[in-house]
Amino acid sequence: MSKVLGRLDPRQPARERGARLTAADLDARCAGLSGAVAGARGRLPEGPVRAAEGVLARASERRALAADLSVVALAGATGAGKSTLFNALVGQEVARVAVTRPTTAEPLAALWTSPAHAGGLLEWLGVPRWHVMPGPQDGAGDDLDGLVLLDLPDHDSTQLDHRAQVDHLVQRVDAMVWVLDPQKYADAVVHDAYLRRFATHADVTVVLLNQVDQLAPADAEACLAHLRSLVDADGLGRAQVLGVSARTGQGLAEVRALLGQVVRSRAASLQRIAADVVGAAAGLQDAAQDAGTTIRPVPEASARELNEALADAAGVALVEQAVGGSVRLRGVRATGWLPTRWLHHLRRDPAARLRLGRAGVDPALVRTSLPSASPVALARATQAARDYAAAASAGAPDAWVRSTRVVAVDAADALGPDLDAAVARAEVAHPRTPRWWSLAGAVQWLFLGVAALGALWLLGLVALRALALAPPEPPTVGGLPVPTVLLLGGLLVGLVLAMLAGLAVRGTANRAARRARARVIDQVAQVAQARIVEPVSVELGTLAEFRVGIAAARGQ
16 A cells, blocks of 8 residues: 655645635736746846846746646656556557666557547647547546646757757746655755755645565655655655655556646646745845835935035035125115226126026036035045945845845946036026115215215315415314314214115125025925935835835745
8 A cells, every 4th residue: 555645735825825816816926927037137136136037027928828737747857667657557558668768759649538628738849749648538537637748858868959958848837746766766866956956836736656666664654754854854845745656556546636636626727826935035035035024215314415516516516605795785775885886896606607507507507617526525426426326225136235225326426417407407596686776775865965065065166275265174073174063974974874775785695695505405405315215215216116016926
């Protein structure tokens, strides 16, 4: 009597065993893996990404081909009795049998369906030979109707094309039956190259220990127990391990019952694809080394530092200085001491020299007017972009930390024209003229008029004396002649008023310069938002897409 060693517990949730997997569930898992691939592409190594893309491609192809058929492959090493077991299940000598050398040069299929129905599937599998079993159309009923059973070449064959065919088919069949023998059941080739690699495929994997009739019952039981432990170590804890003998028929009824269960459930292809999806998702997550740390919002200080650094690179200090100088110049022209005010009209307005504040000014003109940013300012801007990316990606896997930094730094290096346009858009050059300037200017003219009156009075007195005429004595104030008081008082009061107005103008200029700085930074912040902050957010959004996709691919 054969012995089955498995890990299928009737109390185990059916969902975990894959029994309730539906086409809709698989659609969701494939969509999740597709999202994970989109998030990983260009960020993770190509190997696992291409493997996942291959899984999605095979899933789409398999689901389009005879979804009602179940493809089960018998695989094993030379001499394991795989072809003998195949013949025993088929009931005919279909496959050639040999003990010491491989005889299956190409895969052979036994069809419990019509070749017309299975033709596209066989072509996709790459199976050129098949044997049609009697079916309902022949008046013979069979509980294996809908099964495509494959006899694969030996995976340890010295013929490289045999191994290539096995590798091709184990990627595509719905379920695998590994046929091992008592002499080589622990061979590292089958465990390392196949069983362990498909650790997520326990629900569609069966391991048979063939030729148990050659062992004493106690030895057969010990071999099965050892094989069970090896299969568990391979990660296939839920796979069934069964002892059989193709020669005596021991265990064949159980194998046939397992195949019948696969056929009746019509779920093997879904389970296989789901296992592939889970394996691909695990490969992507391993490549990402994602600890799942929550990505927190970027601190305001990081955004502020970024804006200020980009503003420095845009020339905000020069703009601030030019606006302040422009306001001071205009203020002196409006309120300065009249005897020297004309000198200030000879100076060119700093804001006009930088072409600031002109409606519709070409940003290129602003760029040519502003000196090139210093290497220090450019380095600070690049470092600020790098620091912002680091703050935004804190807790992300290294792949996304790197990609986020590249996005931010590349954007910062190409911001020159955008920063010029930001400076051109900022309304900084002509703040509204304070009303007191006009009043101060009028008072200056008043006192200049007083001084002029005193000067004319004195000139009149001098002229009378020059004509040898006796001029009238001018009135005095505090012992000083009134004309002298008018002249000196008008000039002195005008000078004092100009000095006081200058202090007030300086305060107005400083406020205007600060407003100009704030407006430039505001415009630069919009550039930073569009060119750095949002691309960084989009880049980190691919991590969210990746994580959601991985969870969906795993059915979580």
